[in-house]
Amino acid sequence: xxxxKWTNLYLIFVFVMLYVPIIYLIAYSFSEGERMSxxxxxxxxxxxxLFADTRMIQxxxxxxxLALLSSLIATIVGTLxxxxxxxxxxxxVKNTVLSLNNILMVSPDxxxxxxxxxxxxxxxxxxxxxxxxxxxIAFSIPIVVLMVLPKLQEMQQSMLxxxxxxxxxxxxxxxxxxxxxxxxxxxxxxxxxxxxxxxxFAVTFFVTGNGFQTLAVEIYARAxxxxxxxxxxxxxxxxxFALLLVIGYYFIQQGSQSxxxxxRKESEAIIHEAAH
Amino acid sequence: xxxxxxxxxxxxVPYALWIVLFVIAxxxxxxxxxxxxxDGQFTLGNYATYFQSGTYIMMxxxxxxxxxxxxxxxxxISYPAxxxxxxxxxxxxxxxxxxxxxxxxxxxxxxxxxxxxxxxxGVNNFLGLFGIAPKQILFTDFSFIFVASxxxxxxxxxxxxxxxxxxxxxxxxxxxxxxAKWSQTFTHVILPLTMSGVKAGxxxxxxxxxxxxxxxxxxxxxxxITLGTAIEEHFLTTMNWxxxxxIGVVLIVAMFIIMFLTGERRKKGxxxx
Amino acid sequence: MKRxxxxxxxxxxxxxxxxxxxxxxxxxxxxTGSNTLNFANWGDYIDPALIxxxxxxxxxxxNMETFxxxxxxxxxxxxxxxSYDLTVPSEYMVEKMAEDKLLIPLDKSKxxxxxxxxxSFMNQSFDPGNKxxxxxxxxxxxxxxxxxxxxxxxxxxxxxxxxxxxxxxxxLIDSARDILGFSLVSLGKSMNTTNPTxxxxxxxxxxxxxxxxxxxVADEIKMYMADNEAAVAVDWSGEAADMMASNSHLHxxxxxxxxNLWFDNFVIPKTAKNFKAIYAFLNxxxxxxxxxxxxxxxGYSTPNDAAKKLLPKDVRNDKNFxxxxxxxxxxxxxxxxxxxxxxxxxxxxxxxxxxxx
Numbered sequence: 001x002x003x004x005k006w007t008n009l010y011l012i013f014v015f016v017m018l019y020v021p022i023i024y025l026i027a028y029s030f031s032e033g034e035r036m037s038x039x040x041x042x043x044x045x046x047x048x049x050l051f052a053d054t055r056m057i058q059x060x061x062x063x064x065x066l067a068l069l070s071s072l073i074a075t076i077v078g079t080l081x082x083x084x085x086x087x088x089x090x091x092x093v094k095n096t097v098l099s100l101n102n103i104l105m106v107s108p109d110x111x112x113x114x115x116x117x118x119x120x121x122x123x124x125x126x127x128x129x130x131x132x133x134x135x136x137i138a139f140s141i142p143i144v145v146l147m148v149l150p151k152l153q154e155m156q157q158s159m160l161x162x163x164x165x166x167x168x169x170x171x172x173x174x175x176x177x178x179x180x181x182x183x184x185x186x187x188x189x190x191x192x193x194x195x196x197x198x199x200x201f202a203v204t205f206f207v208t209g210n211g212f213q214t215l216a217v218e219i220y221a222r223a224x225x226x227x228x229x230x231x232x233x234x235x236x237x238x239x240x241f242a243l244l245l246v247i248g249y250y251f252i253q254q255g256s257q258s259x260x261x262x263x264r265k266e267s268e269a270i271i272h273e274a275a276h
Numbered sequence: 277x278x279x280x281x282x283x284x285x286x287x288x289v290p291y292a293l294w295i296v297l298f299v300i301a302x303x304x305x306x307x308x309x310x311x312x313x314x315d316g317q318f319t320l321g322n323y324a325t326y327f328q329s330g331t332y333i334m335m336x337x338x339x340x341x342x343x344x345x346x347x348x349x350x351x352x353i354s355y356p357a358x359x360x361x362x363x364x365x366x367x368x369x370x371x372x373x374x375x376x377x378x379x380x381x382x383x384x385x386x387x388x389x390x391x392x393x394x395x396x397x398g399v400n401n402f403l404g405l406f407g408i409a410p411k412q413i414l415f416t417d418f419s420f421i422f423v424a425s426x427x428x429x430x431x432x433x434x435x436x437x438x439x440x441x442x443x444x445x446x447x448x449x450x451x452x453x454x455x456a457k458w459s460q461t462f463t464h465v466i467l468p469l470t471m472s473g474v475k476a477g478x479x480x481x482x483x484x485x486x487x488x489x490x491x492x493x494x495x496x497x498x499x500x501i502t503l504g505t506a507i508e509e510h511f512l513t514t515m516n517w518x519x520x521x522x523i524g525v526v527l528i529v530a531m532f533i534i535m536f537l538t539g540e541r542r543k544k545g546x547x548x549x
Numbered sequence: 550m551k552r553x554x555x556x557x558x559x560x561x562x563x564x565x566x567x568x569x570x571x572x573x574x575x576x577x578x579x580x581t582g583s584n585t586l587n588f589a590n591w592g593d594y595i596d597p598a599l600i601x602x603x604x605x606x607x608x609x610x611x612n613m614e615t616f617x618x619x620x621x622x623x624x625x626x627x628x629x630x631x632s633y634d635l636t637v638p639s640e641y642m643v644e645k646m647a648e649d650k651l652l653i654p655l656d657k658s659k660x661x662x663x664x665x666x667x668x669s670f671m672n673q674s675f676d677p678g679n680k681x682x683x684x685x686x687x688x689x690x691x692x693x694x695x696x697x698x699x700x701x702x703x704x705x706x707x708x709x710x711x712x713x714x715x716x717x718x719x720x721l722i723d724s725a726r727d728i729l730g731f732s733l734v735s736l737g738k739s740m741n742t743t744n745p746t747x748x749x750x751x752x753x754x755x756x757x758x759x760x761x762x763x764x765x766v767a768d769e770i771k772m773y774m775a776d777n778e779a780a781v782a783v784d785w786s787g788e789a790a791d792m793m794a795s796n797s798h799l800h801x802x803x804x805x806x807x808x809n810l811w812f813d814n815f816v817i818p819k820t821a822k823n824f825k826a827i828y829a830f831l832n833x834x835x836x837x838x839x840x841x842x843x844x845x846x847x848g849y850s851t852p853n854d855a856a857k858k859l860l861p862k863d864v865r866n867d868k869n870f871x872x873x874x875x876x877x878x879x880x881x882x883x884x885x886x887x888x889x890x891x892x893x894x895x896x897x898x899x900x901x902x903x904x905x906x
Binding site: 033034035036037038053054055057058061062064065068069072076114117118120121126127175176179180183186205206208209210211213217218219220221222223224225226228 | 550552553557560561563564567568570571574575577578585587591592593594597612613614615616617621624625628629630631632767768769771772775776788791792794795796847
């Protein structure tokens with residue numbers, strides 16, 4: 001009993017650590033001052049300013065749309081890539097492909113941004129939403145591969161053999177056995193890609209044009225003038241929204257989940273049995 | 277080995293296309309640029325500069341050392357967290373809540389840390405309650421590694437959690453039943469079985485940490501200069517793209533070496549079951 | 550599989566909804582394409598109310614994209630692919646862009662507000678005769694101090710920074726030209742020095758400052774100074790004004806032996822298309838009333854003398870933000886140096902940062 005409590009304390013500690021800066025940010029969105037130092041008394045003025053700022057709202061909408069689309073496509077391509085890598089037998093080829101995969105992760109954003117800019121202008125691809133989308137997909141793919149690949153490697157060969165023995169075709173094996181098994185990896189990949197897209201500033205700056213702007217670019221560009229608390233208010237709104245979405249989604253899922261989990265366990269049991 | 281060629285092709289093509297267009301093409305461009313000096317003349321001088329001046333060698337050592345520290349701290353914090361999460365109620369919800377902070381802009385979070393760690397900030401005010409004089413927290417290795425780890429923790433917890441999820445409770449119980457101590461069960465059963473998740477987490481943290489640049493300035497006060505800082509400077513201040521690319525090439529080569537050293541070997545083939 | 554597909558479909562649907570919303574917002578802001586002015590500006594560097602007023606008065610739509618460094622903006626314009634009509638580089642970048650043929654000369658006959666400008670801000674060395682550029686804001690490099698820890702009399706000259714009293718208590722702005730620049734001035738040399746021996750001397754002197762330096766930071770210096778993190782900072786006047794607004798203990802001094810004089814300037818890049826809108830905008834922004842409103846919002850010093858007269862008395866009489874002629878005469882504007890020299894400045898500065906104790 002004592003141990004149970006102690007371990008929970010650790011988790012609580014980690015959560016508090018993760019959320020302290022965010023609560024700090026949001027707290028200042030209610031400060032009467034102009035900057036994040038010395039709390040000056042309560043006000044909602046920064047929120048009023050935010051909701052009146054159409055340009056800012058448009059930037060937020062564009063940013064979210066971009067992040068959703070790019071991480072969705074990156075997840076699909078990355079998952080396919082991970083499947084392809086896991087089918088590779090020769091370690092040399094595998095390591096080479098994996099290293100190539102990681103190049104965009106190790107290269108600082110300015111290098112990626114500058115080379116993509118040269119690349120797009122050389123191919124006469126107009127700068128704007130399209131070029132930004134392509135770039136975001138490009139730099140999100142490696143993290144998806146990194147998240148999905150371990151799940152594929154864990155998957156027991158016996159499961160695949162069993163499925164084949166039961167007469168499944170490749171595509172059936174994929175749809176019924178492989179994909180359900182690696183789903184947690186795919187979801188992690190999607191969330192990480194989403195994070196990468198939201199946070200990117202340097203690459204987006206170089207490849208954007210035609211009035212398409214993301215939130216990160218706007219925030220970094222404002223640093224020279226000092227970031228106003230309107231941005232804090234915006235982060236507060238987005239954060240609370242995301243929080244409600246996550247919690248709501250989770251509890252809606254909860255209901256059908258228990259049913260599905262049971263179903264999944266059953267089918268897995270069948271496969272296991274057949275394997276022995 | 278019967279393969280449905282049509283479906284296999286569908287797997288390989290998009291990913292291969294991505295590698296060719298967005299990885300190999302830019303890398304060729306970077307390598308090409310690394311052979312030009314600031315006036316646009318062909319030269320091998322950039323590489324000579326890199327390997328001859330102690331400054332860049334020291335930067336490289338700094339980068340690797342701090343990336344290692346950040347990865348280590350992140351791992352030490354994340355592994356138990358992921359492990360405990362595995363046994364928690366509503367674990368998927370908690371997991372999502374761990375990702376959520378990463379959606380707030382990095383610069384804003386760094387500014388929040390400046391506020392929290394400054395002489396007048398939250399931590400020092402708290403210490404003041406116990407009569408402890410304000411401490412210099414910012415611009416120390418501690419604050420830099422702390423904030424960098426803070427940023428990276430979700431990227432480490434997630435893959436480890438996924439690794440632990442597949443851990444078959446049966447093995448753990450069996451090991452305990454056979455009279456193994458908890459530490460033995462951990463090193464011989466749990467850790468090896470969750471290794472692939474740990475590996476993914478380490479890669480997801482270590483590789484980007486090598487080229488960290490913004491936090492070194494914001495929180496570290498440019499006390500530590502890493503390769504990322506130098507590249508940033510060469511691209512955006514000096515506009516010496518040649519030298520910046522040279523450092524980029526070195527980073528990529530270093531990453532390749534690390535990947536091959538830690539990568540899969542031949543003996544560990546497909547046969548595990 | 551089904552779960553994954555339904556998730557993907559849901560994400561697509563949400564993205565599509567956001568796309569429509571974005572379109573709608575775009576239209577509600579009055580953009581139709583042909584009436585648009587594409588303006589690349591520093592972030593938050595213009596009063597949004599003025600943009601609204603301009604759009605209402607003229608019917609043009611301002612499409613603003615932001616950048617955070619001269620060099621990044623330069624790279625984009627040089628590569629093409631953008632359609633910026635107007636941008637705001639710093640003085641040395643105006644010179645570089647003009648040299649690289651990236652600018653279109655101003656048509657003075659279309660400019661109505663030229664007479665509003667103070668003579669001391671026109672015809673600068675970086676753009677003789679204002680062929681390409683019109684100053685937007687200007688300022689100096691100076692010393693910010695916190696009166697809780699320091700007195701004005703202790704910091705009148707650049708050499709005062711070397712006083713051991715400031716051990717570990719000075720913050721420097723992360724800019725090679727500015728930091729080596731004040732070291733050069735303290736040696737009685739020009740901030741545009743190209744002689745490597747002189748630069749090495751300035752670097753050697755800077756190394757002696759090292760024990761006093763707490764950190765070398767960029768924009769976040771405002772945050773640090775406002776939080777009383779250090780007693781002294783070397784920074785630009787615009788940033789100083791900003792931090793002083795949030796901490797009343799802070800003050801700004803321009804050392805009398807000389808400093809840097811900087812300008813941000815309107816220029817028309819070669820990618821420009823909508824010239825009618827450009828001149829309408831420039832005339833709108835140089836109108837004294839609008840320029841004064843903008844200076845009030847941004848907090849930097851305006852080169853528009855007619856607008857300055859409209860500013861509150863305590864602002865326009867503040868000698869640190871509108872220094873007298875004698876200080877201006879001793880101050881230097883940065884010239885665009887050869888790439889090799891820029892490289893040398895940065896290498897020396899990088900070494901200074903690397904081996905700091």
